[in-house]
Amino acid sequence: MQVAVTCRHGSINSELRDYIIRKSEKIVRYLDQVSEIDVTIEFEGPRVNVEMLVEIDGYHTIVAHVEGEDTGATFDKTLHKMEQQVHRHKEKKRDHRRDKPLSDVLPSDIPELPNSAPDAGKKPE
Numbered sequence: 001m002q003v004a005v006t007c008r009h010g011s012i013n014s015e016l017r018d019y020i021i022r023k024s025e026k027i028v029r030y031l032d033q034v035s036e037i038d039v040t041i042e043f044e045g046p047r048v049n050v051e052m053l054v055e056i057d058g059y060h061t062i063v064a065h066v067e068g069e070d071t072g073a074t075f076d077k078t079l080h081k082m083e084q085q086v087h088r089h090k091e092k093k094r095d096h097r098r099d100k101p102l103s104d105v106l107p108s109d110i111p112e113l114p115n116s117a118p119d120a121g122k123k124p125e
Contacts, residue, residue, distance in 0.1 A: 001028055003037045010043035012071060019072070023079055024052070030086045033057045039078075041071060050078040054086065062086060 003021045005012075012020075024037045036055040041048065048071050054062045064081040068074035 001025070001034055001036065004039070006038070006040045008040065008042040012041060016072060020075055023075075027054060027082060027086055030083060031056065031090050039075070041075070048074050050074045052078050052082050054082060056089070062089060
């Protein structure tokens with residue numbers, strides 16, 4: 001698994017970069033199918049935009065984006081949003097009842113209900 005940290009219109013110190021990499025790698029703890037994590041930090045004057053992309057097995061990408069004042073706090077908020085989204089993704093994958101047909105879900109010992117109008121298909125004489 002690869003973690004890429006990119007900065008636009010500014011730079012961050014090595015301690016913050018190591019912190020971002022270390023914390024981002026913990027997403028694998030929630031979902032082991034992660035193939036790549038991209039963190040983009042964009043400085044726009046006093047504002048900081050942090051975007052995190054998590055690629056799952058090359059076909060699905062989850063995105064989290066937060067804007068704030070402090071780089072570290074903004075990254076932590078982005079990481080929290082990403083953890084929630086990854087957890088939701090994992091729960092959807094684990095929810096097997098969505099895959100079962102209705103005939104398997106309903107018990108077979110339910111008696112059929114009689115028609116309210118037994119001659120509903122016949123023409124009146």
